[in-house]
Amino acid sequence: MIIRISRGAGDKYDEYNVKVSQEMTVLDILFHIQGNIDETLAFRYSCRGAVCGSCAILINGMPLLACKTPVSRIDELNNVYEVFLPKEGKVPEDGMLLEPIPKLPVLKDLVVDWEPFFEHFRKLELELKEYSNPPEKEYLLGKDQVRELEKYSNCISCALCWSACPMVGDVEGYPGPAALAKLYRFYLDPREPGNVGRLYFANRDFGWWACDFYTNCRKVCPKGVPPNIAIGKAQNQLKNEEDKK
Ligand code: SF4
Ligand code: FES
Structure with a gap:
């Protein structure tokens, strides 16, 4: 699956080709990329159990917790979060778009200043x-x-x-x-x-x-x-x- 991620201060995107399974969470995918493909990728997390709130990002335009969102739920969420979906063409075909949450300054990649x-x-x-x-x-x-x-x-x-x-x-x-x-x-x-x-x-x-x-x-x-x-x-x-x- 192609994972397109906002980089730097949001001025460009990088794409990663990752073998994902339905059970993986989006946070698992970020760990995989950072550990195996690009160690410069920055994202935030702490509890990995939907308790600390620090992994909040946009997944295909939807404001979600990366640790609480398995790949298997993303299509279903598209219906619930219709109002937040980004312009057509931004999400790679059969892929995933990851961006920092808006309305806070971006420090680096998916990390914002709260x-x-x-x-x-x-x-x-x-x-x-x-x-x-x-x-x-x-x-x-x-x-x-x-x-x-x-x-x-x-x-x-x-x-x-x-x-x-x-x-x-x-x-x-x-x-x-x-x-x-x-x-x-x-x-x-x-x-x-x-x-x-x-x-x-x-x-x-x-x-x-x-x-x-x-x-x-x-x-x-x-x-x-x-x-x-x-x-x-x-x-x-x-x-x-x-x-x-
Ligand atoms: S979405 Fe808002 S109200 Fe809900 S847990 Fe996060 S900060 Fe609190
Ligand atoms: S890592 Fe704590 S809420 Fe996701």
């Missing part, structure tokens, strides 16, 4: 602050609370939703779906004092209100996180807070 994505995590202070009434032992949450929190805390910060969101890059300062979903997750956390104040961190035209609900974030998320739902709920909560005044 700083513009994580910058918003810092700005929105996405970490647990002090407990309101610290318990002597564990802080126990109810099953429903855990279920609701888990929807959003399953995020692995892979930036696939960032790369697929039309508002990122279009609206200056927009924190992106993942940061907003995490902000909502901390608002939900009952361990924080006055956590409704959290929602006001992004109560701006370029915050919660910039989302146009394309729902690409939810479609591409490899962990089933629904940032669009978090954003909608946050908007409703903020409207309720205004009505109370």
Whole structure:
């Protein structure tokens, strides 16, 4: 199979002829190329088990995790990810096109600089602050609370939703779906004092209100996180807070 890979800062492509099996993941293919054909090829990975988020790339234009995508699933995914498919002719016939995720600066080949994505995590202070009434032992949450929190805390910060969101890059300062979903997750956390104040961190035209609900974030998320739902709920909560005044 011909594997066409974006090289350098995205200014050219190299092609590799690789014998692939259906069971191989795209990350396996990258290892094969780097180990046997071209040791200069740069890509990122860590866990190899869809946990760290670092192998996020475009596979035939689709934002996916390389370690979670076996060759056997790519045709089937073409139907699900139709909206992301690149122009005809870019994907080699009977081959595969691998590119870095868009909307982040390319450092080399498939490796991007995540700083513009994580910058918003810092700005929105996405970490647990002090407990309101610290318990002597564990802080126990109810099953429903855990279920609701888990929807959003399953995020692995892979930036696939960032790369697929039309508002990122279009609206200056927009924190992106993942940061907003995490902000909502901390608002939900009952361990924080006055956590409704959290929602006001992004109560701006370029915050919660910039989302146009394309729902690409939810479609591409490899962990089933629904940032669009978090954003909608946050908007409703903020409207309720205004009505109370
Ligand atoms: S919400 Fe999903 S797609 Fe977005 S960064 Fe988190 S895990 Fe990745
Ligand atoms: S290598 Fe960690 S998510 Fe793919």
